[in-house]
Amino acid sequence: MSGAGSLVGDRAVVAAPMAGGPSTWQLAAAVTRAGGIGFLAAGMRPVDRLVQDVASTRGALEGTEHAVFGVNLFVPEPANTAVPGDRRAPGSPARRRRAESVRRYRSGLLAEARRLGVELPGPEVLDPDAMDGWEAKLEAAEAGAWPLVTFTFGLPAASVFDRLHAAGSVLGVTVTSAAEAVRALDHGADVLCVQGPEAGGHRSVHDPAATPGTTPLMTLLAEVRAAVGTGTARDVPLWAAGGIMDAAGVGGVLDAGATAAQCGTAFLLAQEAGTSPLQRTALERTASGTGFAHPDGSARTALTRAYSGRWARGLDNRFMREHTDAPAAYPEVNVLTGPLRQAATAAGDAESVSLWAGVGAAAVRAAPAAEIVRHLTP
Incomplete structure (x- = not known):
């Protein structure tokens, strides 16, 4: 674990990887220059563009x-x-049931498709075994000797950790329970990102069919620390994620034993972020209390599988409330709703598009990334 400690050092702020646009190489570079750890999001990113992003960041x-x-x-x-x-x-019977649940969900989205004037992908392109360029990305990480690589959405085989360790990479895993943390260390993780239920975007529950835990971040952090041990051979850097929006929040998780705070929502309005104009406007309205906010001014967020087939937290909108029957089927549901999300974004329809954000969204601020890092640093 000493290699992980020397690489991540004493940086208190990690910019969470946010797939789908927000995590640009410009944001990653700006956060790192400001004294944090920037991240590129490889999910749904073609490998050639990802390699270009790595080169641009370097x-x-x-x-x-x-x-x-x-x-x-x-x-x-x-x-x-x-x-x-x-x-x-x-x-298998489980696969047949999954395909049928996706078919039913597709039927329930036909009215949305007609309203937005798009066609939904047919069953023949909804592949549960789609690999998102997995092998090519692992090969790129090896060839490029990427220094820090993390995994989310599950736990790869120990052989994957062996491969990337041999290439010199420090490896992390996002976990949502103490049991997941122990298994991640058993497979070879050097760093654990402990993700609480307050976090925006996708929950990294390792079994996608499992119900996400509701243990608050601070309690979860203590449970993970107890499970993995401290001051032992299993001691490991812990990054805490979920609802952290200011220096007090970062200081709180550091005092609780985390080595850094991983913040995503806090960077969504960064000048360097690739956040869409529609989501920026929705977040600005949330921060001003004029939209997606409770009467007390706090952000109105909820968990949903409606857009991707995996649980994720976002600003609570009509689509999420009306489509609660989405099956646990990523990437099929994500592919299925892609045309809907694209059309809704183009139409400026914030009630129909995914607006991933954590519970602290009302405290989001528009600023250069370096200023946000300073605002987060105790």
């Missing part, structure tokens, strides 16, 4: 002292050791 950080940034990979279901074999087997 170029922007040339000459920067302690220039640490990471790349986060989605673990596809066929590579996720937390999914039982019978659920992964083509043609």
Whole structure:
């Protein structure tokens, strides 16, 4: 674990990887230059563009002292050791039930498609075994000797950790329970991102069919610390994630034993972020109390599987409330709703598009990334 400690050092702020646009290489570089750890989000990113992002980030950080940034990979279901074999087997009863649940969900979305003037993908392209360029991304990480690589959406085989360790990478895993943390260390994780239920975006529950835990971040952090031990061979850097929006929040998790806070929502309005104009407007309205906010001014967020087939937290809108029957079927549901999300974004329809954000969204601020890092640093 000493390699992990020397790489991440004493940086208190990690910019959470946010797939789908917000995590640009410009944001990753700016956070790192400001003394944090920037991240690139590899999920749903073609490998050639990801390699370009890594090169651009490295170029922007040339000459920067302690220039640490990471790349986060989605673990596809066929590579996720937390999914039982019978659920992964083509043609199994579990797979047939899954396909039928996706078919029913697609039927329930036809009215949305007509309203937005789009066609929904047919069953023939909804592949539960889609790999998101997994092998190519692992090969790119090896060839490029990426210094820091983390996994979310599941737990790869120990052999994957062995491969990337041999290439010199420090490896992290996002966990949502003490049991997941122990298994991640058993497979070879060097860093654990402890994700509480307050976090925005997708929950990294390793078994995608499991119900996400509700243990608050501070309690979860204590449970993970107790499970993995401290001052022992299993001692490991812990990054705490979920609802952290200011220096007091960062200081709180550091005092509780985390080595850093991983913040995502706090960076959504950064000048360097690739957050869509529609989501920026929704977040600005939330911060001003004029939209997606409770009467007390706090952000109105909720968990949903409606957009992707995996549980995720976002600003609570009509689509989430009306489509509560989405099955646990990523990436099929994500592919299915893609045209709907694109059309809703183009139409400026914030009630129909995913607006991922954590419970602290009302405290989001528009500023350069360096200023946000300073605001977060105790």
